[in-house]
Amino acid sequence: MLPSRSAAVLLIVVVAMRATRTIAFSVGRRGTTTSSIGKPTPSKKEICETTITGDGSAQVLCTVTEESLWSDVAIQAAKQFTITQRQKLKDLGALDIKRPIQITGEVLSEECGLGDCVFVAGDADDETSPKTTTNGDDSSTDTKIIHFQRHGQGYHNLICDMWREAGKPIDFDSSDPNLNPVVRPEFLDPPLTALGKQQCSSQRSLCSMLSPELVIVSPMLRCIETARLSFRDHLKTVPWVSHEGCREELGLLVGNKRRSISDIQADFPDIDFSPIDHDEDVLWDEYGDRRETLLEKSERIYDFLTNYVRNRPEQEIAIVCHSAYLFTLLNAVMDIEEKELRNWFLTSEVRSLKMTFSERE
Structure with a gap:
């Protein structure tokens, strides 16, 4: 009996996952282009057509078009998640929680969008430079520059995009794999797809201009692969550390379950x-x-930021993690005025901000 269409699609994705779970990476700068502000540009595709002229000779006409590394389905999903998840946080009262330590965030670029909401150390001034100040009551205000990046497209993202393209709804609260593909055991700690690696490589030139003193990565494979591609120029120059505090939401979704640390x-x-x-x-x-x-999740994020990130000696840090995690962090844990900065991240997207910790009175 022939497999169903959905089963065949899943089989293709799983086989590809296994084929791309590699250990070593060797990615150069070929194919990576940036604008003057460091924004990754779409990949180029040359299309040629041959026509026969009136005298019988052949004429080849080629045009170069731009191909986006992010599908319309993925972009639309990010826009929809921005609306629905913000409403969920509001309904839960998560947007109004006042914690002992206030964490504020400010955008460090006049423009904020895919890949260009970033901060280059050479642009620092007195207002944006990281610093620690002490008030008369011995309380302190700590400021750091944080470069957040979401991982590139993983195989779990691919299968979800394929379901959306087919008009099939996904119930992320269901344990039924026919309603929620990410609960399938085959999606344990999924790696990046070929497109996901291309997305991350496209961010390399941008990330090479940043000056992190530390790179923190989620222990999930897709985040480690992302960091090693995008922040490749910082592999040998700064320490790299993995922390559970910046991993995606826990439970149910097998795509968010990691392998053993000894294996990783x-x-x-x-x-x-x-x-x-x-x-x-x-x-x-x-x-x-x-x-x-x-x-x-918001409490776990708050604990990670106040007890780990704040206490690190480094003043400029890159953190490579996950979309739902980042959305909760920027909307329910930090106080941020710029609405664009709080939108759902696209895969491999980088955003920089000034993060300030201050004791509430």
């Missing part, structure tokens, strides 16, 4: 995994068949 570390021995306490993924297992709630 064998593939990436140059990354420091010492902040992670457990070899197996006990955090994900604790939630079982339910998803981590938005409020639970």
Whole structure:
């Protein structure tokens, strides 16, 4: 009996996942172009047509078109998530929580969009430079420059985009793989797709102009692969560390379950995994068949920022993580006025901001 269309599509995706789970990376600058402000430009595609002229000779006419690295479906999904997830956070009261430490964020570029909402160290001035000030009551205000990046397209993103293109709704709260493809065991810690790697490589020139003193990555494979492609020029110059505090929401979705740290570390021995306490993924297992709630996730993010990021000695840091995580961070944990800065990230997108920690009175 022939497999169903959806089963055949899943089989193709899973086979491709296994074929692309590699250990070593060797990506050059070929194919990466940037504008004067460092914004990645779409890839180029040459289309040639041959016509026969009146005298019988052949004439070849070629035109160069731009191909976006982000599909209309992916862009539309990001716009929709911005609306629906912000409403969910509002309904839960997550947008109005006042925590002991206030974390504010300010955009560091006049323009904010895919790949150009970034901050280059050479542009620093007294107002944007990281610093620590002490008030008369011995409380301190700490400021850091943070470069956030979402991972490139993973195979779980691909299958979800394929469902959307087919007009098939996805119920991310369902444990039924016929309603929610990301609960399938085949999607355990999915790697980047070929397109995902291309997206991340397109950000390399941009990231090479940044000056992080530390790169923090989620322990998920797609984030590590993303960081090694986009921040490749910083691999040997600054420390790299992995932390559970910046991984995607826990529970139910197998695409958010990691492999054992011993396995990951064998593939990436140059990354420091010492902040992670457990070899197996006990955090994900604790939630079982339910998803981590938005409020639970916001508390985990707050703890990561105030107890880890704030206390790091580095003043400029790159953090490579996940879309739902970043959306919760920018909307429910930090106080940010610029609405564009709080929108859903596209895959591989980079945004820089000035992050300030201050004790509430």
